[in-house]
Amino acid sequence: MTDTLKLFPAGIDTYRQPVVYMHEDCHICRAEGFAAQTPVRIDLRNRWVIATLNVVERGGWLDIDKAALSASAWSALAAQTGDVARFSHPEPPASTSSIRAKAYGARLTRPDFAAIVGDTLDNRLSDLDLAAFITACAGDRLNATETVALTQAMQAAGETLDWGGRVILDKHCVGGLPGNRTTPLVVAIVAAAGETIPKTSSRAITSPAGTADTMEVMAPVRLDERDLRRVVEAEGGCVIWGGALNLSPADDHFIRIERPLDFDSTGQLVASVLSKKAAAGASHVLIDMPVGPTAKVRSPEAGAALSARLRHVGEAIGLRLAIHLSDGTAPVGRGIGPALEAADVLAVLRREANAPPDLRARALDLAGQLLDLAPGAVAGSGRARAEALLDGGAAETKFLAICAAQGGFREPDEAPQRIEIRASSEGTVSAIDNRVIARIAKLAGAPRQKTAGVRLGVRLGDRVSKGQPLYEIHAATSGEAEWARTYAERHEDALVVTEESR
Structure with a gap:
């Protein structure tokens, strides 16, 4: 009797949660007392992962002498079919005591948050542990000091891009407004103005499209750091998916738990946004905050509270921050969905007569405010510069050049x-x-x-x-x-x- 099993891929995508499947009569399950939802440590060569156990009953699809791994577990181990791995009980996560303390109202420090983030990335915390942490921090349960500490812990756990002291502009929208696809337009305008704006964006989690989904319709977005730097050095900007860069990686784990709970947490939202901006190497950041009854931020009072927290944390971590409060009462543009939003973006860039005027106006407002934020800018001149770059065709030319550098431009398809x-x-x-x-x-x-x-x-x-x-x-x-x-x-x-x- 050994503590090893042969591995093969289950062909199941569990997003970022490593999962292992074992037969209920497997000798390891019996000897170790493993049961469904048990965390299991799997060691293979010089790699290891902690995976959640799912048990396959007799007569199922899994042989008794094999273990199947979800896509994320398989990737984490760099496994190959037929590899033999060792299975054991993991050490209990030390950070659960901090989570328990937070649930009872304690204030956490940066070392507390660092331990929680570290155990999250090592998959030592179960979904129940993470749900308890998210719940304990929901609403206003994170104060300003804790928000700074969580932001710093999240940034420190991943990579931070170093741009050699250059001025790096960035923008982010807090979300909740369908079709509000201003980012590709802002990047094209700001880069055409000669500024540097390496934009790393997310894919949709609960929305019909994220910026990366829309951009991917027109150009490749899965670039590594070397290719990102190549594009930015050549064109001054990019619009890529940030998931391949390991920037604030704990955020994706927290979001996976947070979204189904549908909790509004000022502290966690601020930590999520600003840890990624800092990790991307930004120095000057513009936050677009749509406010409306069915947007993510639903009232002027909520917008003011969120703005204050963003400014406090931004200053604490060395970001120069500006907030743009915008109308969140209705979708922006005509299209909602990757290709439809891409068509709107191109219509604005190409100055077509039927281009959505609200998308154009928002993009110009944001690009203008971001240009005003740059050192040496003449206050209030940004929007006129942005409009001239868009209307004169420089923004379109720059956008196509960015697409070419990222791997080639393509026109959006249409639904049948x-x-x-x-x-x-x-x-x-x-x-x-x-x-x-x-x-x-x-x-x-x-x-x-x-x-x-x-x-x-x-x-x-x-x-x-x-x-x-x-x-x-x-x-x-x-x-x-x-x-x-x-x-x-x-x-x-x-x-x-x-x-x-x-």
Whole structure:
């Protein structure tokens, strides 16, 4: 009897959670007392990982003398089919005492947060442990000092890009507003102005598209640090997926737990955003904060509290920070979903007559404020510079050059399935629910299906007649289109049309 088993890939994606599958009659399960959800340490050559055990019953798909690994566990071990690994009980995570203390109201220090972050990255903490930590920090339970300490611990656990003391501009949107795809436009304008803006972006987690998803429609975004530096040195900017760079890696683990809980936590949001900005080497950062009843930030009071915390932490970690409060009452642009948002971005860059005016205006506002933030800038001159660079075609030229440097530009595709949702009455569009519209786009297949999503046909304040198209569902398959249509028909409040009294 040994403590080893042969490995093979389970072919199951568990996102960032390493999982191991063993037969219930496996000699290791019996001898070690392993049961479902037990953390198990797996050693292979000079690598190890702690994985959560899932038990396969008799008559299942797994042989008794083998262990199957999820995609993340397989990758962490650099395993090959037939490798023999050793299995054991891991040491109990030391940070659980800090999590327990926080749950009872204690204030944590940077070493406490560093231990939690370290155990998270080593997969020593179970999902229950992480959920307890997220819950204990929810709401306003992290004060300003703790937020600084958590931000620093998260940044220190990953890589930090060093740009040799250069001025590095960056921007971030706190989210919650479908279609608000200003980043590619801002990067193109700011880089065309001669500034440096290496933008690392995220993929969607619960939204119909993240910046990386939209950019990937037009150019490769999975670049390593060497290629990132090559692109930035050549063109002054980039728009890439940050997941390949190990910048504040604990954040992805926290988000995986935080999203299903749907908790609003000022401290954790600030730590998430600013740890990644600092890790990317930014020196000057603009935060776009949409405020609206169905946005992530729902009131001016919440916006003020979040702005104050962002400024405090930004100053503490050496970032020069500016906040842009924007209108979050309705989606921005016409497209919601990767390819549809990419089409909007290109329409603005190409100065097309039908380009979404609200997306253009927001991009110019943000690019102008970011240019004003740069050292030596003439205060208030940024927006005019941004407008000249966009209208003169320099931003389009720069964007295409960035795409070429990242691996080549391509035009967005279009969805083969389309369904119009029409107004049931005459009146004025008085409200658009960001969350419902985003949900319809996701049910249509976004962001997994790049061409899926929603294209808006009307804006707030528009007059519509009965039977007029309000928006169009785009999908890759008829099944996904019908799935989204069914939900849309049950939620007519996605777009509220108010009939005028006679």
